[in-house]
Amino acid sequence: MAQTKVRMAMVGGGEGAFIGAIHRIAARLDNQIELVAGCFSSKAERSAAMAAQLGISTARCYDSYQQLFAAEAQLPPEQRIEFVTIVTPNHLHFPVAKAALLAGFHVLSDKPATLSLDEALQLQALVQQTGLRYGLTHTYAAYPMALQAKLLVQQGNLGAVRRVAVSYPQGWLANKADSDGSAQAQWRLDPARSGISGCFADIGTHAFQLAEFVSGLEVTELCADLVTVIDGRQLDDDGSALLRFNNGARGTLLASQVCAGMGNGLQISVYGELGSLSWQQEQPDQLIVQLRGQPQQTWQAGTDKAYLAEQVRAWCRTPAGHPEGYLEAFANIYRDFALALRQPTTSNLAAGIEQAVRGMAFVQAAVVSSRQNTAWVSIAGQYTFTG
Ligand SMILES: NC(=O)c1ccc[n+]([C@@H]2O[C@H](COP(=O)([O-])OP(=O)(O)OC[C@H]3O[C@@H](n4cnc5c(N)ncnc54)[C@H](O)[C@@H]3O)[C@@H](O)[C@H]2O)c1
Numbered sequence: 001m002a003q004t005k006v007r008m009a010m011v012g013g014g015e016g017a018f019i020g021a022i023h024r025i026a027a028r029l030d031n032q033i034e035l036v037a038g039c040f041s042s043k044a045e046r047s048a049a050m051a052a053q054l055g056i057s058t059a060r061c062y063d064s065y066q067q068l069f070a071a072e073a074q075l076p077p078e079q080r081i082e083f084v085t086i087v088t089p090n091h092l093h094f095p096v097a098k099a100a101l102l103a104g105f106h107v108l109s110d111k112p113a114t115l116s117l118d119e120a121l122q123l124q125a126l127v128q129q130t131g132l133r134y135g136l137t138h139t140y141a142a143y144p145m146a147l148q149a150k151l152l153v154q155q156g157n158l159g160a161v162r163r164v165a166v167s168y169p170q171g172w173l174a175n176k177a178d179s180d181g182s183a184q185a186q187w188r189l190d191p192a193r194s195g196i197s198g199c200f201a202d203i204g205t206h207a208f209q210l211a212e213f214v215s216g217l218e219v220t221e222l223c224a225d226l227v228t229v230i231d232g233r234q235l236d237d238d239g240s241a242l243l244r245f246n247n248g249a250r251g252t253l254l255a256s257q258v259c260a261g262m263g264n265g266l267q268i269s270v271y272g273e274l275g276s277l278s279w280q281q282e283q284p285d286q287l288i289v290q291l292r293g294q295p296q297q298t299w300q301a302g303t304d305k306a307y308l309a310e311q312v313r314a315w316c317r318t319p320a321g322h323p324e325g326y327l328e329a330f331a332n333i334y335r336d337f338a339l340a341l342r343q344p345t346t347s348n349l350a351a352g353i354e355q356a357v358r359g360m361a362f363v364q365a366a367v368v369s370s371r372q373n374t375a376w377v378s379i380a381g382q383y384t385f386t387g
Contacts, residue, residue, distance in 0.1 A: 003032075003342065004078075005031070005032055005033055005034040006032060006033045006034070006082050006083065006338040006341055006342065007033075007034055007036045007037075007079075007080070007081045007082050007083075008027060008033050008034065008035050008036065008081060008082070008083055008084070008085055009035070009036065009037040009038050009039075009068055009072065009081040009083075009084045009085070009105075010023065010024070010035060010037075010038040010039075010040065010084070010085050010087060011038065011039050011040075011065045011068065011084055011085070011086050011087070011088055011092070011096050012040065012041075012086060012087035012088035012089075012092070013038070013040050013050070013087045014040040014041030014043075014046050014047060014049075014050050015040075015041075015046060015049060015050055015053075016183060017040075017087065017183075018184050019087050019110060020040070020087045022326070022327065022330055023085055023087055023110075023137070023330065023334075024054070025327055025330075025331075026327055026328075026330030026331040026333070026334050027085070027331075027334045029327065029328070029331035029334070029335075030331060030334070030335045030338075032334075032335060032338045032339070033334055033338050035054065035056065036056065036060060036081060037056065037060035037061070037062070037068060037072060037081050038050070038051060038054075038056060038060075038061060038062070038068070039061070039062045039063065039064060039065050039067070039068045040061075044063040047061055047062070047063065048061055060072075065084075065092075065095075065096045065099060065100075066099060068084075069084075069099050069100055069102075069103035069105065070103070072103070072105070073103045073104060073105075081105060082105065082106060082341055083100075083105055083106035083107060083108055083133070083337070083341065084096070084100045084105050084106075084107055084108070085108045085109070085110075086100075086107065086108070086109040086110060087110050089187040089188075089193045089194070090112055090114070090115055090187075090193060090194050090195055090201065091115045091187075091192060091193045091194075091195070093109050093110070093112070093113060093114050093115070094113075094114040094115060094119040094120075094122070094123055096109075097109055097113075097114075097123055097126075097134070098122070098123065098126060101126045101127065101130045101132050101134075102126070102130075104130075104132070105132070106132045106133040106134070106337075106341060107127075107132070107133070107134045107135070108134075108135040108136075108137065108333070108334075108337050109134070109135070109136055109137070109356075110136075110137050111136055111137060111138055111205050111206065111209075111351075111359065112195070112201045112202070112205045112359055112360060112363065113136055113353075113356030113357070113359060113360055114195075114356070114360055115194075115195040116195060116196070116360065116364070117357070117360040117361050117363070117364045117382055117383070119360075120356050120357045120359075120360035120361075121357060121383065123353065123356065123357075124353050124354075124356070124357050127353045128353075133337070133340060133341060133344075133352075134352055134353045134356070135333065135337050135348070135350050135351065135352055136350070136351040136352065136353075136355055136356050136359075137330065137333050137350075137351075138205075138206060138209040138210070138213075138350070138351040138355065139206075139326065139329050139330055139333065140206055140209075140210050140266055140281055140329070141209060141210055141213040141214075141349075141350075141351065142315070142329040142330065142332040142333045142349075142350060143279075143281070143284045143315075143329045143332075144284075144285075144301045144308070144312045144313075144315040144316050144324070144332075145279055145284060145285060145286065145287040145299065145301050145312070146210065146213070146214060146268075146279055146284075147309070147311060147312050147315060147349065148287055148299060148301075148308055148309060148312045149214045149268075149270070149277050149279050149287055150213055150214045150216065151309045151311070151312070152277060152289065153214060153215060153216055153270055153272070153277075154216050157272075157274065157275060157289075157291070158270060158271075158272025158273070158274055158275045158276065158277065158291075159272045159273035159274035159275070160247065160249075160272060160273050161215050161216075161217060161245070161247065161249045161270055161271070161272050162249050162250070162271050162272060162273060163249060163250055163251060163269075163270075163271040164211050164214075164215050164217070164243065164245065164249060164250075164251035164252075164268070164269070164270050164271075165251065165252050165268070165269045165271075166207045166208075166210055166211045166251070166252070166253050166254070166266075166267070166268045166269075167207070167252075167253070167254035167255075167265070167266070167267055167268075168203045168204070168206060168207040168254065168255045168256070168265065168266045168267075169254065169255075169256045169259035169262040169265045170203060170256065170257045170259065170262055170263070170264060170265070171257070171258070171259045171260045171261050171262035171263070172185075172257060173185060173189075173199075173230070173237050173257035173258055174257070174258045174259065174260035174261075175260070176230050176232070176233075180230075180233075188202055188235075189233050189234060189235055189237075190234070190235075191234055191235060194235060195363065196235075196363065196364065196367045197226065197235060197236055197363050197366065197367050198228075198233070198234075198235030198236050198237055198257075199226075199235070199236050199237050199238060199239060199255050199256060199257045200224070200226060200236055200239050200255055200362075200363055200366050200367070201363045202257070203255050203257065203266075204239065204241075204253065204255035204362070204363065204366065205359040205362065205363060206266065207253050207254075207255050207266065207268075208253060208358075208359060208362045209351055209355055209358075209359060210266070210268055211243070211251060211253065211268060212355075212358070213351075214268055214270055214279070215245065215249070215251075215270055217245040217246055217247055217249060218245065218246045218358075218379075219243045219244070219245055219246075219251070219362065219379055220244050220245065220246050220378065220379060220380070221243075221244045221365075221376050221377060221378045221379060222241045222242060222243050222244070222253075222362070222365055222366060222369060222376070222377060222379065223241060223242050223369045223374045223375060223376045223377065224239060224240070224241035224242075224365070224366035224367075224369040224370045224374060224377075225239060225240055225241070225370055225374050226238075226239035226366060226367065226370040227239055229258045230258060236370075237256070237257050237258050238255075238256040238257065238258050238259075239254075239255055239256070239366065239370070240252065240253065240254045240255075241253045241254075241366055241369070244376075263282065264281060264282065265280070265281070265282060266280070266281040266282075267279065267280040267281065274291060274292055275289065275290055275291035275292055275294075276289075276290045277289045277290070284301070284324070284325055284329070285300060285301040285302075285323055285324065286298050286299070286300060286301075287299040300321075301316050301324065302316055302318065302319050302320050302321070302322070303316045303317065303318065303319045304319040304320050305320075311349070315328075315332045332350075333350045336348050336349065336350055337350060357383075358379070361379045361380070361382040361383060362379060364382045365377045365378070365379050365381075365382050368382070
């Protein structure tokens, strides 16, 4: 018998939204997920307009996320949604995830997981209580060559890791007049909707998660210097941090949205006692490996590359020299999430609730450190923070 598609709802992602459409394409790419319901906007008429565009029945386009979960829970099990994907501004991630979990639905959320660490800890407790699945779309760790980098480190090819350098320069907020009126900038620069940090919450969390994912290490403490480069903004638009890892390795993390001219320049290098590797998001199919005493190697993504790990090839869809990118990385998260719902014992490499909590502890530690003139701050020490 043919397997039924996994039924998904979306909250957020209305007309003009940045990431909602990317999620919808990614969810469809492997033909295993069907978008059947949604609340795409806080305004009912805008939500209905998006539902009409997507061919979702008016009965399953809801005026609020609360209505969505209440009504879907009443439908027969074989019709109701199985999970919700959350693509709203940050302040809604926790309330929507909480409502979904309490109504019995799995959650796939965009990052950062919540508005605060306190909310992330509450969310973790709820995920544990309900036993439902929670995934976080840290897209960059779902690129095939980021995974291959992780595996090379894990298998000891670089020896002990000594240093991790991750940097994420963007330029889209470099000029106030060009950017600050946009819907995307407005909520990202508003503490009520973005949280205690702007840039570090928005993209610093990606850099932090990628550093821990690829190195296989945990950051224990950091000191951070968050900056508001453009006058009049309430939150950081730039910053850098020094990192200390649990094996004694050191690291640097840069996140900035005011580097004029830059697109999405996320890159990571890991330096070990036997060799080093580097991966750049804007050249995602290539991984540079430099082992001591050997010529530089360029590892290339592709279904035909027998030298790649099996899990890595499973994250590729095209053979020799056919580029893949952002949509496919998102689709890897969706496909693995759907598979895990159908076969709950499947291991899932995508970020989950633990990374959700760690990401928010990172943001809080960075803000606390920066407010104390870049004092060293423990990540774990943030978990009891109540201020
Ligand atoms: N993983 C990634 O690479 C990545 C990239 C971009 C954005 N993001 C994250 O995705 C989220 C959305 O970012 P964006 O840039 O698309 O924002 P956006 O402002 O473009 O879109 C947000 C959408 O949420 C809708 N919305 C607001 N309140 C709502 C409510 N109460 N109910 C239903 N819908 C509501 C808005 O109408 C809009 O359609 C953010 O948390 C952001 O951090 C992640």
